[in-house]
Amino acid sequence: MVTVELYGVPRLRAGASRVEVPAGTLASILHALASILPGLVPDIVHDGRLTEHALVAVDGREIVADPTLPIADGTVLVLISAAAGG
């Protein structure tokens, strides 16, 4: 399983701070997220892709966007708002 941690607007929209979804490609994970957390659709996740309003970081480090990227079992994905600054 892949753990997805949610912060900022994604957490607010989802009403959850942490969920687990089956490993797969980034697209399959985002599809799964959209299915169990419908509040993320369409502004955060749309059609198996992240919108420009959110970012996802593998283990909190590398920010990824390629929907075909394989995400292995045991990975933690961190889903955050795209807007930084302050």
Next chain:
Amino acid sequence: MRGNFGRILLVELRGDRVAVEHVALPEAAYHAFVGGVGLGAYLLWRFAPAGVDPLAPEAPLVYAFSPLLGTPLTTTAKFAVLCKSPLTGRISDGLSSSRFALAAKRLGVDALVIRGALDRLGWLHLDEDPAACRVEPCPAWAGLSAHELSDMAAKQGLFRHVSAIGPAGEAQIRYATISNDGRHAGRGGAGAVLGAKRVKAISVRGAAVAGVADAASVQVRARDLAARSAGAATEKYRALGTAANLETFDRLRILPRRNFQTVSIGQAAARRLAPEGLARAGEHVRDSCAGCTIGCDHRYGGTRIEYETQFALGPLIDVDDPACLLAAAGACDALGLDTISAGGTLAFAMECAERGLVDWPLRFGDDVLPWLRAIARREGAGDLLAEGTRRIAAVIGQGSERFACHVKGLELPGYEPRAMQTFALGLCVACRGADHNRSGAYQADLQAGVDRYRADVARAPARVIEAEDNAALLDSLILCKFLRGAIREPWREGAELLAMVTGVPRGEDDLRRSARRIAAVRHAFNVREGWTLAEDRLPDRFHDEALEDGASLDRADVAAMVDAYHAARGHVPRGGPSERLRRELELDAWLTDAPPLQGPASLG
């Protein structure tokens, strides 16, 4: 040209008097520098004598307005304040949102240039009618916060909108702010410059209207922009505020803690300081700046909290009690202290004390309220702390410079450069010193395809330049940077907005040239004031101490990025524009050695 008045107001203070004079600016100046930070940078270049002491009477303080100010376009009720920084000795510019901005432009001018000094604390009233401008002594106002002053003045019917300093400005603390409607023009110490002029408050009265060239188009665009400002791109600011960054940054391990010694406060502490935790410490209320449809202003128990304040008065000094954080933030607001520099200075002082380099009874995690008050009054050790990190390190010595976290004397904002290496370059080369607002290069590190733990000598300079130029555009138009996500093509839309308002067509490339020209003038100002390449660097801590996850910042890589940045900007090694850049941006027309425009003769 609509949107501007084509003139500025020179304000000369001497003794207990003020003299004012309108000075015309050529239309080309508006084309070249747009307004706001850009126009202000040009005026600072022209009116600041080379090498001037920032706190001397002859040092100018510039309030620069913008062509969009006064239109119905959202987030445009802003102005820029510029000076030679008493903290850095380099250019300083702050932006502030307020009804004061709207009222001040109705003086019928595009900027105020304030020079000279009063001989005792005074209230400066500026009027559209030059004969009605006056100074009133106000010794009884000494020590009031800007907020207390505004309340009192409103009750007494003296003025409605005011730009004022708190006790820190009066005491010329080098990181004092200027306050307007509870907002601050912070960073760099413009409040100390106004304090050195012994001006407690500036009020304005006027009814002039610059007008717009195409009112119908402006109305349509204003509705469209307002709608976009209420969309998903700005939801974070609206729903949570920038305070939501703290928990995210803790997770990404870019949240500086204990004077940049580590990068995480842990999940439990991060949640305590996150918006949900702050709301448990004080009633949450959301508000907006004047003329803004985003509404990012989140207050808890009456105290406004933004990420930088939350970081600097929380993790940076190792405070994880939301009530303590809110109290410190409220004190900075009332005293008129820049929160990043106050927190950064205290964090440095705490580390010095814990290392035994000084005998101050100050430790990480302490309640800093008494220290903030001592700083603002220059009492005891507060007198040295009022000078900022760089000067304190110079006095303490003993190797403390190694962990004195500043660039060019300006304390660092809340992003860890070892884990954001494009931003590290942005910090090094920023004209104001360690700066997240005139560059925003942190955005480059937080995107797919960028390895934020690597100094990318080939790509980082262009990313920083693009971020700087984007900021120059938004800060000169002036539009709030929180609209960034709602404006997909800033150059195209910026050109369109200017054309609608001024009636003068602008192309995207032409506007990009203006942004580059603004950057060139800001750099040229610094060169004139003594900049050398040696100051475009981070403190040794960031090179010599790896983070707990092993992240480090290679000194040679950063130096290579800095060199590549200046080469890409078209700067010569000793600083300043190359001949090619001068020609390309027609800089010789602006960077003249001509003496400043003459001021009012009425003071002799």
